Amino acid sequence: MVIGFVGLGIMGKPMAKNLCRAGYTLIVNDHHKENVDELVQAGARSGDLKQIGMESDVVITMLPNSPQVKDVMLGENGIAGYMKKGTCFIDMSSINPVDSRYIGDVLKEKGIDMLDAPVSGGEPKAIDGTVAFMVGGDEKTFDKYKQILTHMGSSVTRCGELGAGNTTKLANQIIVACNIQAVSESFILAKKAGVDPERVFEAIKGGLAGSTVMNAKVPMMIEDNVEPGFRVDLHIKDLNNALECAHSVGAPVPMTAQVQEIMQYLHNNGDGSSDHSAIIHYYEKLADTKL
Template structure:
């Protein structure tokens, strides 16, 4: 397929690379030095999102936040200005479910299809092509995109209509965020009580508390290796989406809100570009620092 790919960050680069390796022609926007190797592999650097849309049958976005998607789709020389009937826009960013529905309506008014398809699995999953992909949109569009999704992920689910993919991703981030906070508390408690947190984690991995968070991020907490797989500021953004959506739905998500506030504190303390497992450092600071 002739594919446009916009958003060549930590996640987007390996995702685009998998599509190139599968034999697809990729028209790439925002190529920088760190993503230049994709052009060497056969991708084509394009000057604007408009031209990407004009020269591609399917346009994939992998961007940081809701305003970024809005600007790329509908800003000056944006994707929408280059679309023609029958094209498909796939937003794989993690953004607001409410905004997603508005974006989809504007794209569909141009006689094009729209899918929201956020992912989970972090940089490791992106590199291994093992991402979980949560899709919202029409089934015909999903079937058209599925061969591409299969080159980037393993667990691929059409959840429902447009926006349902983003709702599922927010739910995922609630679970991940609260579990990171719980593991942080457990390991901090163990350390302050005089136990070896590495051995506590090892013991817990054999019980009902076992989880991927305890396995992967718990190890980072023990070793204090916080190079980002997923940056704290991006997870904070997702938790803010959850809190904002809860207010719009008139529901209480008290622990989600509390964890969002801890992530606010982490970003304010300079940990925004560290891995989200660095939340344990915020809890340590609340307890008077490491001992």
């Protein structure tokens, strides 16, 4: 099976490498030549969008947002114009579910199947192949292509029809963002009250307040390590999509709106490319203290 893979960023590059290790033939494309060269070293070959469309049985994208996915797939000289009937498009980008369904409708007219399959787990899990996939699409298509996803993730769950994957991802991103906010707020409280944050972490991580988010982010906060596993600016994009989706369906999301404002502050004050654990910087500024 030939897989075309577009988007070799923080997440896409290690995930594409995992497909190479699994024995798939990969044709890759990215704006950054050094990322393409790295995949070629791992066994893939480089190709333009036309080659990817013409030669691939499955096309995968891992791109920042809806406009990039639409442009790559449906724009002038987009991949969809060269794909054969009976092939499949798997979009692993995190985009608005409305856009997923629109792209899927266009592809369906061309006889091309589609799954939306955003992921959660950040760079470490992308590297070791243990991300969680949230997938939308019809069950037959899901069953046919699920195995490809298992080489990149330890959890692959069909959430419903096309668009359900990205709806689930929006819910995931709300929970992650609000969890990081709560962790930041509580650990600054402990610090201001004179309690060692490391002891607080050890005391509560095994209880009800413990979480995967806390285990991953608190050590980074204590070390002031904001090397991005998931950038603030990307989380802003996801929360914008969550707010837009929520407004369209009438769902109340006041916590999401608040944490989005905090992340926007970070973006405006030099932390847009930092890991989203940099939310701690907002609370450090307000409290005039360092964790």
